[in-house]
Amino acid sequence: VTALSMQTLRELAAFRTQRSPYAISLYVDLDPSETPTAVELDARIGSLLSKCSREVEEDEPAHEQRLALRRDLERIDRYFDEEFERNGARGLALFSSSADELWRVLRLGERVSDDARIERRLFLLPLVPLAHESGEYLVVVVGREQGQIWLLEDGKLELLDDRFQEQERRHDQGGWAQARYARHIESHVHEHLRDLAGALQRRLREHDLVSGLVIAASEETRPELERLLPPEVRRLPTGWIHVDAHAGASELKEATRPFLERRRRARVAEQVERWRTELGHGTRACVGWRQTVEAASDGRVEELVYEIGLQGTVWLCERCERISARPGRCPLDGTTTIEQRDGLELLVHRILERGGLVLPLLEESLRPEREKVGALLRY
Numbered sequence: 001v002t003a004l005s006m007q008t009l010r011e012l013a014a015f016r017t018q019r020s021p022y023a024i025s026l027y028v029d030l031d032p033s034e035t036p037t038a039v040e041l042d043a044r045i046g047s048l049l050s051k052c053s054r055e056v057e058e059d060e061p062a063h064e065q066r067l068a069l070r071r072d073l074e075r076i077d078r079y080f081d082e083e084f085e086r087n088g089a090r091g092l093a094l095f096s097s098s099a100d101e102l103w104r105v106l107r108l109g110e111r112v113s114d115d116a117r118i119e120r121r122l123f124l125l126p127l128v129p130l131a132h133e134s135g136e137y138l139v140v141v142v143g144r145e146q147g148q149i150w151l152l153e154d155g156k157l158e159l160l161d162d163r164f165q166e167q168e169r170r171h172d173q174g175g176w177a178q179a180r181y182a183r184h185i186e187s188h189v190h191e192h193l194r195d196l197a198g199a200l201q202r203r204l205r206e207h208d209l210v211s212g213l214v215i216a217a218s219e220e221t222r223p224e225l226e227r228l229l230p231p232e233v234r235r236l237p238t239g240w241i242h243v244d245a246h247a248g249a250s251e252l253k254e255a256t257r258p259f260l261e262r263r264r265r266a267r268v269a270e271q272v273e274r275w276r277t278e279l280g281h282g283t284r285a286c287v288g289w290r291q292t293v294e295a296a297s298d299g300r301v302e303e304l305v306y307e308i309g310l311q312g313t314v315w316l317c318e319r320c321e322r323i324s325a326r327p328g329r330c331p332l333d334g335t336t337t338i339e340q341r342d343g344l345e346l347l348v349h350r351i352l353e354r355g356g357l358v359l360p361l362l363e364e365s366l367r368p369e370r371e372k373v374g375a376l377l378r379y
């Protein structure tokens with residue numbers, strides 16, 4: 001499963017076809033309840049793609065463009081026949097334009113609705129709620145003997161440190177000797193945990209961008225480790241998880257997902273709060289479709305907040321790609337703008353391309369303001 005970062009979204013948003021007017025954006029819901037068999041999956045993808053072909057035919061494309069499109073459709077067919085494996089993915093996004101050498105498959109951890117678009121730019125709206133801001137996390141695996149420190153960055157786990165410390169087994173000797181022997185072992189375990197806490201502190205100083213910690217500790221080591229963690233480690237948002245003693249990198253990564261998802265939600269809530277506060281001051285924030293579109297056109301949007309499912313129309317200048325909330329001529333080059341019903345998609349594109357953040361609201365709404373969209377502004 002691909003970890004999708006805002007950075008990846010920005011790269012995709014910057015793509016435009018150059019040699020052909022067509023790039024395919026395909027979304028497939030892979031949830032087992034929706035897609036029970038390979039045959040049904042094939043049928044659904046087939047009908048999505050033939051919808052695209054029909055749209056293209058209406059444009060009466062040039063011979064070359066028609067050939068390029070056929071190559072794309074064949075490539076996609078081949079991918080699902082020969083390469084595709086579900087392997088835990090719940091959704092799939094695929095972008096293809098053979099004329100412009102674009103081929104990108106994203107296996108997603110969440111479901112997406114079936115959809116296919118064929119346009120100059122890639123259709124990205126369904127991906128936005130799945131994107132995480134890039135961030136570094138340290139993942140620590142702790143047991144009586146285990147002591148691993150991993151770096152988790154953009155979905156990749158890298159082992160930084162393995163401080164495995166073999167401990168003597170507890171023998172059943174009974175009596176006084178047994179009690180003394182147990183204390184002896186516990187002091188070794190204590191040393192091991194202290195050593196690990198120290199290593200963790202050093203790693204944090206090296207990686208000063210780390211924004212959180214995930215600790216997989218066994219029941220018996222957690223209380224002691226908690227006592228040993230230095231204050232600078234304790235200040236970080238920390239998720240405690242359980243993994244099997246022999247868990248590999250992929251199980252470990254899977255186990256961190258709920259924590260990362262909670263972090264993402266907490267971050268969205270913080271940003272919405274910041275946006276509301278700024279609105280109260282009436283300076284670096286706006287609310288409402290028209291104001292937000294105009295702010296985005298001027299490159300002033302730092303963060304967009306919107307309700308999923310929001311509908312809005314914009315007028316697009318095809319020459320410079322400026323968007324406006326009103327019809328008329330582009331103020332920059334005088335070109336007559338064209339009405340676009342998928343205004344939110346264009347708005348999101350524009351903001352991503354200018355390095356802004358985009359925060360769709362999954363559960364809460366912006367209701368106190370009775371608007372479904374707004375932004376924090378750069379100026």
Ligand SMILES: [Zn+2]
Pocket residue numbers: 317318319320321322330331332333334335
């Ligand atoms: Zn223009």
